[in-house]
Amino acid sequence: MEQVVRLQEATPPRSPLARAFGVDPLPADAQPWFTGALGERQVGAALGRLPIGWSAFHALPVGSGDADVDHLVVGPGGVFVVNTKHHRGARLAVYDRAVLVNGVKKPYLRNADLEASRVRGLLVRAGIEAPVHAAIVVVGAKEVRIHRKPVRTAVLRSESLVRWLTRRPAVLDDETLAQATRLFDDPASWRAVASPHDTAERFSAIEREVRSAQLVRAGWGLAAGLALLAAALPFLPH
Numbered sequence: 001m002e003q004v005v006r007l008q009e010a011t012p013p014r015s016p017l018a019r020a021f022g023v024d025p026l027p028a029d030a031q032p033w034f035t036g037a038l039g040e041r042q043v044g045a046a047l048g049r050l051p052i053g054w055s056a057f058h059a060l061p062v063g064s065g066d067a068d069v070d071h072l073v074v075g076p077g078g079v080f081v082v083n084t085k086h087h088r089g090a091r092l093a094v095y096d097r098a099v100l101v102n103g104v105k106k107p108y109l110r111n112a113d114l115e116a117s118r119v120r121g122l123l124v125r126a127g128i129e130a131p132v133h134a135a136i137v138v139v140g141a142k143e144v145r146i147h148r149k150p151v152r153t154a155v156l157r158s159e160s161l162v163r164w165l166t167r168r169p170a171v172l173d174d175e176t177l178a179q180a181t182r183l184f185d186d187p188a189s190w191r192a193v194a195s196p197h198d199t200a201e202r203f204s205a206i207e208r209e210v211r212s213a214q215l216v217r218a219g220w221g222l223a224a225g226l227a228l229l230a231a232a233l234p235f236l237p238h
Helices: 002-009 016-020 028-047 108-125 158-166 174-185 199-235
Strands: 055-061 068-075 078-086 091-094 099-101 104-106 132-139 143-146 153-157
Touching: 016 199, 028 055, 028 068, 028 078, 028 132, 028 158, 055 174, 068 108, 068 158, 068 174, 078 108, 078 158, 108 132, 108 153, 108 174, 132 158, 143 153, 153 158
Parallel strands: 078 132, 091 143, 132 153
Antiparallel strands: 055 068, 068 078, 091 099, 099 104
């Protein structure tokens, strides 16, 4: 969300004419970030339904640059590094070493392994023994077909995430679970980031503006269709 807000605020505001015609308020380079953020919010909402004994943390900065862990979940079944991928209407093919989106290979498995290894290292440095699992959670895809399961990373739809997590066998005792939760909840565990406190509110405002522009464009499309129909009526047989 922060990247969307930064890119949007660096873009000149739309003119009244652009608003009247429903020109998209987002710059092109913000579109992928916006789509990804919507997917992360959907998965975050799903994780909010986890039962007592589970904790979920979101958008945790790791490594360098803009890298972050979308969602980090800890519960009786272990530690889960969740990477959200929002691909509305796409077809995904999953193999043991690759994920293809509409036939195009994506580095999702490699990235998921890297994020899981970073979290694993954090636990080791803190002296906490807990298994770390990587999961790629797909939002909005038309099809997710598992041809060969990856060895170290689960790939599943967002609708199945909570059920998949809570059905994992319990492997953490209460003390280890509490230690891991405290570690992940400590801001000192993660890369320091200067983040405005109102990022979520600003993102929501951008989302409303995007939805409004979509409605305006839909209205213009409907008006154009009705105009064509009206123009054709005199030529239709009675």
